[in-house]
């Protein structure tokens with residue numbers, strides 16, 4: 001089956017609202033696929049492995065904005081610090097501290113999202129609401145001038161049950177709204193993938209992470 005990547009990019013770009021950013025999740029896909037999306041105008045790409053993302057960053061046009069969407073180990077932060085545009089799944093103080101340190105070494109400010117655990121499955125990463133609020137309000141963050149927390153991210157349970165997905169997304173949106181009044185730097189709500197982005201947008205997402213619906217299934 002042939003996949004029409006450029007066409008898929010154009011379809012997404014025209015059907016999602018203007019305020020919703022499209023992250024093309026290109027993990028496991030070859031550079032030629034990313035270039036096809038790039039030539040259709042796509043500029044934000046999401047990867048979940050640092051080494052793979054760095055190899056793609058080195059090979060592909062420099063005006064691409066690279067988003068790390070996977071779980072990040074502190075000892076890998078240094079590899080992406082020179083170029084990463086947004087880290088989606090930040091979930092600890094020690095990780096923020098390391099991102100700040102590496103951003104400073106690179107004379108950059110790195111933008112991050114905090115990941116809220118909204119799924120019922122145990123396997124999903126992310127923080128409880130209590131831990132997330134505690135982290136956001138940790139007074140030590142005031143000393144970190146090279147990291148900026150700009151929003152929240154979450155992944156719903158992988159299920160056919162749309163009501164469950166909607167409950168999980170609305171919990172994330174409520175948490176986002178309640179924190180935003182006190183922390184106006186929170187602007188991004190990264191919520192929705194190929195299978196559930198419509199529900200994500202319905203519940204207030206302004207950034208969707210789309211892989212298979214653009215590039216086809218992964219092996």
Ligand SMILES: *Cc1c(COP(=O)(O)O)cnc(C)c1O
Pocket residue numbers: 025027048069070155193194195209210211212213
């Ligand atoms: C792989 C991945 C996606 C994209 O998944 P699709 O179902 O292929 O759209 C989105 N977000 C995260 C965190 C991922 O790991």
